[in-house]
Amino acid sequence: MTGYRQVLALPGMASLLGVSMLARTAITADVMALTMYVVLGLDMSYAAAGGVAAALTAGLALGGPLLGRLIDRRGLRTVLLGTVAVQVVFWLSVPVLPYGTLLGAAFAAGLLMVPAQPVTRQAIAAMTTAGQRRAAFALESVQGELSYMVGPAVVILGAAKMSPDVVAWGVGAAIVVGGVGIAVLNPPLRGEDEAAAGATVRPPRRSWLGHRMIAVLAMGFGTTTLLSGVDLAIVATLEEAGQVSWAAVVVAVFGVTSVAGGLMYGVLPRPFPTWLLLGLLGLVTVPAGLAHDWPWLCVAVIGTGLLTAPTLSAVADAVSRLAPASVRGEATGLQSSAQSAGFALGSPMVGVAIDASVPWPLYTFDGAGEG
Incomplete structure (x- = not known):
């Protein structure tokens, strides 16, 4: 610590x-x-x-x-x-x-x-x-959770x-x-060194909003799309099992493990690539589709929770590194927009899937689609 x-x-x-x-x-x-x-x-x-x-x-x-x-x-x-x-x-x-x-x-x-x-x-x-920076962004992600x-x-x-x-x-x-x-x-x-190096000069957008930044923003969008869909799918699964009153317990386990995962990630000796964290997040979400009652669902969402805050932290860290200081405000704004769009679209996408199929495969669709 x-x-x-x-x-x-x-x-x-x-x-x-x-x-x-x-x-x-x-x-x-x-x-x-x-x-x-x-x-x-x-x-x-x-x-x-x-x-x-x-x-x-x-x-x-x-x-x-x-x-x-x-x-x-x-x-x-x-x-x-x-x-x-x-x-x-x-x-x-x-x-x-x-x-x-x-x-x-x-x-x-x-x-x-x-x-x-x-x-x-x-x-x-x-x-x-x-x-x-990694520890600081881990704290910021935990704050968000x-x-x-x-x-x-x-x-x-x-x-x-x-x-x-x-x-x-x-x-x-x-x-x-x-x-x-x-x-x-x-x-x-x-930072003081950034201001001294002429950070007030605004570079052309094409010089920093390239394929690497777009990829990071896309990963931020994918992360929040998956997460907002998981919340709705939890409710749908438990409703199908006649256990919807336990949804709050499952969501609480999800949130607590996400906080724990963020804190653990911040003290690791070295970071993981954003794409790897997002891929793992998708993979560990898949087993939740096998759970049909609330005790097993609590166990199944632990993996998703542990990787949620680290993935969001890695996205924020990557954006801060790829954006020059003079355009960091616009870059972090784009990141917030991408993640807001993911939260907005995730639930409707899963809602359509709920209406079209039984609830349990939704986790597999969500995790595999984003991983």
Whole structure:
């Protein structure tokens, strides 16, 4: 654990990870908050709620490289405070917007979402040495896994105790506080050596967005496509077995093993290639198709969980190495867009497969297709 202590001892690193954790947890919960509001507050269908979620997700996917490019050109604080202002207006307005207007507003809010995740990745690349970077990105991936475990669950519990308006305001407030916190910290996005070497000169896009970067982005897309499909397939398998109430236990095992895998990967003596980790992730997902009840499914998802955070960490590390410092914002934005697109497409793809076949082969399709 020496590597983690060295990373967390870097000036500003622990504060950055803490504040960005708040923002990222709220951002992962925003779709659930809007779903609860549309279903409970507007008394509309889940299909209508899915439309709002799709609009927000589409905005997120398109906004990543746009905001990253603005950060490269205008600076971090300008972009953060601008996106914070948009989020304040959107979340305060949610309870008074009619459904049609909410669709457009959700897209705009996604397009101009506080870029907590890509900023954290940029700062990690700037604040760490080459020897510290893998441990730092492992912590960032673990942070992401924890946010996905905590955020939606808190919203669901809040919706059971409070009105959906209050839940939406709470999510929005957490996003705003996290964005303001990152702006106050104002972490460096370029190392001192990068700035001294002329990192302000912006190279042509074709010089860095080549086949290697595109391959890494494709692997990020494939990873999140697989992962979002696995969550839905878990529910489908257990529903077929009449054990859907145990889905939360299986998902919890999945999340805990992912956190453990990320922490273990960060202390390994040397990294693994991204393509190898993704290939292994696909392979270890295949045996889950043989499990037909929740105890065996818990065992089967351990392998997938152990490789989830390492694969995402390797993608982030590769993007930071392939992108010149002066375009790192745009590159990390592209990475966020690729992964958001994977999360958005994975569940519908598996949903179609669920409707067309029995649930158990879905794992084999998902893992083999992406591995």
